[in-house]
Amino acid sequence: xxxxxxxxxxxxxxxxxxxxxxxxxxxxxxxxxxxxxxxxxxxxxxxxxxxxxxxxxxxxxxxxxxxxxxxxxxxxxxxxxxxxxxxxxxxxxxxxxxxxxxxxxxxxxxxxxxxxxxxxxxxxxxxxxxxxxxxxxxxxxxxxxxxxxxxxxx
Amino acid sequence: xxxxxxxxxxxxxxxxxxxxxxxxxxxxxxxxxxxxxxxxxxxxxxxxxxxxxxxxxxxxxxxxxxxxxxxxxxxxxxxxxxxxxxxxxxxxxxxxxxxxxxxxxxxxxxxxxxxxxxxxxxxxxxxxxxxxxxxxxxxxxxxxxxxxxxxxxxxxxxxxxxxxxxxxxxxxxxxxxxxxxxxxxxxxxxxxxxxxxxxxxxxxxxxxxxxxxxxxxxxxxxxxxxxxxxxxxxxxxxxxxxxxxxxxxxxxxxxxxxxxxxxxxxxxxxxxxxxxxxxxxxxxxxxxxxxxxxxxxxxxxxxxxxxxxxxxxxxxxxxxxxxxxxxxxxxxxxxxxxxxxxxxxxxxxxxxxxxxxxxxxxxxxxxxxxxxxxxxxxxxxxxxxxxxxxxxxxxxxxxxx
Numbered sequence: 001x002x003x004x005x006x007x008x009x010x011x012x013x014x015x016x017x018x019x020x021x022x023x024x025x026x027x028x029x030x031x032x033x034x035x036x037x038x039x040x041x042x043x044x045x046x047x048x049x050x051x052x053x054x055x056x057x058x059x060x061x062x063x064x065x066x067x068x069x070x071x072x073x074x075x076x077x078x079x080x081x082x083x084x085x086x087x088x089x090x091x092x093x094x095x096x097x098x099x100x101x102x103x104x105x106x107x108x109x110x111x112x113x114x115x116x117x118x119x120x121x122x123x124x125x126x127x128x129x130x131x132x133x134x135x136x137x138x139x140x141x142x143x144x145x146x147x148x149x150x151x152x153x154x
Numbered sequence: 155x156x157x158x159x160x161x162x163x164x165x166x167x168x169x170x171x172x173x174x175x176x177x178x179x180x181x182x183x184x185x186x187x188x189x190x191x192x193x194x195x196x197x198x199x200x201x202x203x204x205x206x207x208x209x210x211x212x213x214x215x216x217x218x219x220x221x222x223x224x225x226x227x228x229x230x231x232x233x234x235x236x237x238x239x240x241x242x243x244x245x246x247x248x249x250x251x252x253x254x255x256x257x258x259x260x261x262x263x264x265x266x267x268x269x270x271x272x273x274x275x276x277x278x279x280x281x282x283x284x285x286x287x288x289x290x291x292x293x294x295x296x297x298x299x300x301x302x303x304x305x306x307x308x309x310x311x312x313x314x315x316x317x318x319x320x321x322x323x324x325x326x327x328x329x330x331x332x333x334x335x336x337x338x339x340x341x342x343x344x345x346x347x348x349x350x351x352x353x354x355x356x357x358x359x360x361x362x363x364x365x366x367x368x369x370x371x372x373x374x375x376x377x378x379x380x381x382x383x384x385x386x387x388x389x390x391x392x393x394x395x396x397x398x399x400x401x402x403x404x405x406x407x408x409x410x411x412x413x414x415x416x417x418x419x420x421x422x423x424x425x426x427x428x429x430x431x432x433x434x435x436x437x438x439x440x441x442x443x444x445x446x447x448x449x450x451x452x453x454x455x456x457x458x459x460x461x462x463x464x465x466x467x468x469x470x471x472x473x474x475x476x477x478x479x480x481x482x483x484x485x486x487x488x489x490x491x492x493x494x495x496x497x498x499x500x501x502x503x504x505x506x507x508x509x510x511x512x513x514x515x516x517x518x519x520x521x522x523x524x525x526x527x528x529x530x531x532x533x534x535x536x537x538x539x540x541x542x543x544x545x546x547x548x549x550x551x552x553x554x555x
Contacts, residue, residue: 039278040274040277040278040279041213041214041273041274041277041278042274043270043274060211060212061210061211061212061213061214062212062213062214063211063212063213104406104414109405109406109418110406113402113403113406114406127432127504127505127507127508128267128429128432128433128508131425131428131429134421134422134425135274135422135425135426135429136422137418137421137422138418138419138422
């Protein structure tokens with residue numbers, strides 16, 4: 001087994017971020033994650049925006065499904081949007097890959113507070129929906145931390 | 155027993171039988187009387203037989219929202235019964251009135267989100283004893299340890315007040331709106347968890363419980379007798395916004411991993427209460443628009459209490475020591491305290507807007523203006539000194555000066 005591992009790593013296919021395939025791959029890991037389940041139910045349709053790419057996912061109780069690309073004008077139907085510049089997403093995911101989980105400077109919570117503008121919003125300025133971000137932060141952090149288990153390409 | 159005595163007193167067996175057995179008594183095939191059947195006429199007393207609730211998909215289970223179907227999902231505008239009658243149950247005359255539950259109107263307590271917030275609170279429960287990595291909470295310098303113990307003492311104190319205030323109101327809210335009462339029960343528990351979580355933090359390394367908070371805002375919450383809605387405004391819109399700001403900053407800038415994790419776990423609990431508050435106030439105003447005036451008047455008074463607490467330097471100095479990582483860097487820490495105070499006011503304005511209560515003009519032009527213009531309230535400057543600082547900033551920013 002030890003001799004096979006390097007070969008496997010060298011040939012491992014990278015999943016491109018952002019893409020539906022990437023969010024599906026992380027969702028598959030997260031759905032069975034004991035910590036994610038322990039954090040409990042959530043109900044939010046969330047859009048993740050990186051540059052011109054927007055992927056939407058339905059965090060439906062403990063399931064994560066209906067992952068799809070959407071257009072800019074469809075973001076208004078989402079409970080909230082998490083938006084980072086492509087380089088920021090990349091740095092965050094690299095930090096997670098390196099440490100297994102996000103280090104303090106790269107958690108969603110830290111990024112949302114430290115940047116001049118919060119990284120989350122509701123496009124219709126519905127504060128009730130935008131605040132779901134804070135209610136579900138522990139679960140969402142587990143979701144992104146699970147990206148350490150896949151090989152991400154950019 | 156009465157029937158047995160009567161049977162003994164009769165000598166004729168035939169007469170005896172006719173007295174013992176009711177005329178309608180059913181007999182078995184050998185002529186023996188069948189035992190009395192209970193009167194089951196009560197079994198017909200249901201308003202809607204056949205209403206069946208289905209569990210949610212994806213692991214959600216049988217939720218409170220899922221059983222709000224048929225007539226059981228009809229939430230009336232007024233509950234006429236002043237007793238424990240569960241909504242949808244058949245009233246009985248003997249239950250009478252116990253004279254409590256005087257908050258009988260929907261607009262006085264309702265929020266559409268209540269059943270969902272209840273399920274969320276139950277599902278996302280946690281324990282401060284085992285879910286916080288307490289072993290990471292050591293190794294601070296004495297000044298920072300004392301400072302975090304001071305902040306923990308005040309947060310614990312605020313949690314205690316919330317627990318008592320909500321508990322006291324629960325007995326006055328009609329059981330007809332059980333979704334609200336269920337959610338508020340979780341709010342009591344969440345507030346208790348904040349109280350005990352921060353008590354544990356204060357006790358972790360020997361600093362112990364420090365000074366209680368000045369108490370004017372505590373009293374405003376405890377003494378908001380006018381209505382439950384008033385209490386919600388004071389406790390979860392105004393003070394809740396400050397609590398959110400402090401906990402939010404501790405979740406990122408807390409001095410140890412244990413401090414950050416404790417704040418990170420408390421934050422969603424605060425946000426559920428904030429969600430109920432905004433939803434409830436918005437609903438109340440949608441039903442009784444005249445409430446806007448009284449609610450704004452109430453908030454003006456409560457803001458003075460909050461402002462008065464702001465003039466106590468202890469909390470701000472403790473936070474400045476934490477954020478500056480020691481007494482020697484308090485000035486830098488105070489810059490972050492100003493940021494926190496601004497975050498509080500912007501959050502409060504946003505929440506009031508969510509609730510359909512416009513407070514922005516009052517906040518931006520009133521006594522809080524200094525903070526928004528960059529003058530922190532530290533408890534050391536007099537109002538005149540603060541006004542002077544604000545005037546200097548305004549002059550600097552005025553291109554025509």
